[in-house]
Each structure stands twice: as C-alpha cells, then as structure tokens.
Amino acid sequence: MSRPRPIVFRLLAIAMFLTSWQILVSGGFISSLFLASPVQVLYAGASLLASGELQSDIAASLVRVIVGFILAAAIGIPVGIAMGTVKTFRLLLDGIVHVIRQIPGIAWLPLAILFFGLGNNAAFFLITYVAIWPFVVNLEDGLQNVDQSLIRAARSLGARRVQLFFRVYLPAAVQYIYSAAWIAVGLALRALIVAELAAAVTGPGAGIGYMIIYYASFLRTDIVILGMALFAVFGFAGLQLLVLMKRFLKWMPSVETGA
Numbered sequence: 586m587s588r589p590r591p592i593v594f595r596l597l598a599i600a601m602f603l604t605s606w607q608i609l610v611s612g613g614f615i616s617s618l619f620l621a622s623p624v625q626v627l628y629a630g631a632s633l634l635a636s637g638e639l640q641s642d643i644a645a646s647l648v649r650v651i652v653g654f655i656l657a658a659a660i661g662i663p664v665g666i667a668m669g670t671v672k673t674f675r676l677l678l679d680g681i682v683h684v685i686r687q688i689p690g691i692a693w694l695p696l697a698i699l700f701f702g703l704g705n706n707a708a709f710f711l712i713t714y715v716a717i718w719p720f721v722v723n724l725e726d727g728l729q730n731v732d733q734s735l736i737r738a739a740r741s742l743g744a745r746r747v748q749l750f751f752r753v754y755l756p757a758a759v760q761y762i763y764s765a766a767w768i769a770v771g772l773a774l775r776a777l778i779v780a781e782l783a784a785a786v787t788g789p790g791a792g793i794g795y796m797i798i799y800y801a802s803f804l805r806t807d808i809v810i811l812g813m814a815l816f817a818v819f820g821f822a823g824l825q826l827l828v829l830m831k832r833f834l835k836w837m838p839s840v841e842t843g844a
Contacts, residue, residue: 621807626814629807638796643815646792649705650777650819653712657769658762661717665724665765666758675725682721690715690776694783708780708792715776719765727761763827770823774816 603623609615610622617625633639667674668682690711701707781794791799797812 617806618804619806621810625807626810629805630811633808633811642791642793642796646777646781646794646815647819649708649780649792650712650773652705653709653776654716654769654773656709656713657716657773658720658766660713661720661765662724662758662762665721665761666728666755668721668725669728669758679725682718682725686718686722691779694779697780698783708777711780712773712776716769716773719768719772720762723761723765723768724758728758763830767824767827770827771820774820774823778816 607622607624610617610620610625621629630639633642664678664682668678669675693711693714697707697710701710777792778794778797781792782798793812793815797809800808800812
C-alpha cells in the first residue's frame with residue numbers, strides 16, 4: 586500500500602486549522618471584531634471581487650513586486666559576478682556594498698518619496714534596494730569559493746579569461762543565483778508592504794498593502810486577513826516558480842565548489 590503524499594498531510598493540516606479557526610469564532614470564543622472567521626474573509630473577498638477593487642489592488646501589487654524583483658536581479662547578478670570573479674571590482678565595491686546594505690529599506694522611505702514622489706517609482710526603488718543584496722552577496726562569496734583545482738586545470742588546457750568565465754564561473758553562479766532568488770522573493774514582498782503602506786497612492790488600485798491599512802482603520806479584520814492571505818499566496822507562488830526553475834537547472838552543467 587502506497588503512503589500518502591506529503592501534500593495530503595499539508596492540505597489536511599490546513600483544513601484542520603481553518604476548521605478550528607471557524608469554530609472558535611462562530612462559537613463566540615473569539616470576537617469576529619478582532620479576528621474575522623474564514624467564511625467572513627471569503628465573503629469579503631467575493632464582495633471586493635464583485636466591485637472590481639480587489640483585482641486592481643492585486644494587479645498593482647504584482648506589478649510592483651515583479652518589476653522590483655527583476656530590477657534587483659538585473660543589477661545584482663552582474664555586480665555579484667563581477668565582485669566574485671574580478672579582484673579589482675571586489676576591492677573597489679566590497680566596502681561600499683557591505684556598508685550600504687546595512688541600511689534598512691524602511692530608512693530609505695523619506696528619500697524615496699522625496700526623489701520619486703508617491704507612486705510606483707518609489708515602490709520600485711524600495712523593493713529593488715531590499716531584494717538586490719542576496720544576489721550581490723551570494724554571488725560574491727560563492728564565486729570566490731569555486732574549486733581552484735578546476736581553474737588551474739582549465740588554465741593548463743589553455744582556457745582564456747572569457748572561456749574560464751563561461752566554462753567554470755558561470756555554471757557555478759547558477760546555484761548561487763537560485764539560492765539568492767529564494768531569499769529575495771520574501772524580502773521583495775516585505776518591501777512591497779512597506780512601500781504600499783507609506784509610498785503608494787491612495788484609493789482603489791493602490792495595492793494590497795494600502796488596502797490592509799485602509800480597512801484596518803474601519804476595523805474590517807475580514808479584509809485585513811484577506812490582504813495578509815494574499816501576500817502569503819504571492820510568496821508561495823513565487824517560491825513554486827523557483828522550484829519549477831530548479832528542475833530546468835538540473836539540465837545545466839554544474840561546477841563543484843571548494844569548502
């Protein structure tokens with residue numbers, strides 16, 4: 586008899602959690618004023634969908650987090666590879682990078698709003714800033730640990746700098762890019778919340794973060810929990826895309842790294 590798959594246990598645990606939550610609220614053990622039940626959250630979602638408000642908020646948040654993540658990868662990957670493979674770049678940028686990345690993203694809010702105003706550009710800046718560092722740091726540290734025997738072997742076979750980069754360093758970089766992306770997804774979503782709470786425009790289409798803070802002022806915990814659940818769904822979907830990407834990476838050549 587085959588064992589149940591792990592997903593069965595996960596779905597069962599989620600179902601038990603939601604059922605217990607519903608019973609506690611419906612039974613009066615927890616006031617729905619402070620914690621709406623799952624059924625109330627579903628009704629709130631259906632209402633916002635019917636009005637079109639939820640779709641516009643989801644679209645706004647997705648655009649911000651996707652663009653910010655792509656910008657972080659597009660900037661962070663080349664910088665991290667350059668610092669990990671070229672000593673001159675590392676000497677020039679290492680100190681700057683490791684000082685600037687210590688500044689919390691939220692500390693940039695006043696300047697982001699001053700430079701870009703309220704709206705998407707400020708959000709793009711904050712998300713990019715927060716999500717860029719895993720790419721830079723992972724690649725810088727990881728590529729310095731590529732097995733030196735492989736590099737010496739490639740050079741002894743007459744490999745030039747460009748060949749060395751594409752045959753040794755670039756395949757090694759793939760695994761560090763993947764692990765950096767895994768971390769950056771969560772950081773990008775956290776930055777999205779901060780950006781939408783403080784730097785987004787107001788009204789429908791302002792984003793899930795703004796929706797949460799707006800309806801919280803009216804004690805609409807059903808919509809607040811709905812927004813929180815949507816952020817969880819965004820993060821889960823992003824990680825699942827990375828899992829799918831990892832399956833494709835298995836077809837790529839790999840390079841062993843030193844200890």
